[in-house]
Amino acid sequence: NATSQIVVYVNGKEVIERQPDPETTLLYFLRNKLHLTGSKLGCGEGGCGACTVMVSSYNREEDVIRHVAVNACLTPLCSVAGMAITTVEGIGSTRTSLHPVQERIAKAHGSQCGFCTPGFVMSMYTLLRNNPTPSEEEIEAAFEGNLCRCTGYRSILEGYKTFAKGCCKKGKTCCQNEQNTDNEQGSPQLFDASEFTPLDPSQEPIFPPALQV
Ligand code: FES
Ligand code: FES
Numbered sequence: 001n002a003t004s005q006i007v008v009y010v011n012g013k014e015v016i017e018r019q020p021d022p023e024t025t026l027l028y029f030l031r032n033k034l035h036l037t038g039s040k041l042g043c044g045e046g047g048c049g050a051c052t053v054m055v056s057s058y059n060r061e062e063d064v065i066r067h068v069a070v071n072a073c074l075t076p077l078c079s080v081a082g083m084a085i086t087t088v089e090g091i092g093s094t095r096t097s098l099h100p101v102q103e104r105i106a107k108a109h110g111s112q113c114g115f116c117t118p119g120f121v122m123s124m125y126t127l128l129r130n131n132p133t134p135s136e137e138e139i140e141a142a143f144e145g146n147l148c149r150c151t152g153y154r155s156i157l158e159g160y161k162t163f164a165k166g167c168c169k170k171g172k173t174c175c176q177n178e179q180n181t182d183n184e185q186g187s188p189q190l191f192d193a194s195e196f197t198p199l200d201p202s203q204e205p206i207f208p209p210a211l212q213v
Helices: 026-033 100-107 117-130 136-142 154-163
Strands: 005-010 013-018 052-059 064-071 084-086
Touching (some): 052 117, 064 117, 117 154, 136 154
Parallel strands (some): 005 084
Antiparallel strands (some): 005 013, 052 064, 052 084
């Protein structure tokens, strides 16, 4: 009967889970049942952000769609029934094309071992879905739940701050490069922002109409 199954959309595709186990986490479901292993199991207790995915839901009373970055390791599968899940596989890949959020962390050298990268990508992606022109402070705040043990964060933050409102690096080489190749701390520039694909928010997947009820 209808109570013994739940429906979620994962990367735009309907998934029906019959007799869902209330103890199954969203991360376990994604990795072990759907074989979407881009989302990583780091700590398993909400501390590292490697498992971050975007959960989108429709609020009928306010007639709005909300996008939230969640730790899939802490999220019971049953709690996202009727919602749309977007994982790192759902936004782009090297086989098709990279999403600007994926491209910029790579070109800015913000990925070393890569274990944390899907989590950073999905935190940044969720922020941009809610606000395509965030401030630098909003970008920093979006990563409060993401840990990286390799990069020291500078490359991740500098790459992603190119999405910030008013960033001089948008679509052209940073103005700091005009005089010399060092930034204000005297460190060499990590990347050439003119190589970055611009973000086009109109190209994002739509919320599944079947869930907009
Ligand atoms: Fe570390 Fe989920 S695996 S927060
Ligand atoms: Fe290794 Fe972030 S790149 S943990």
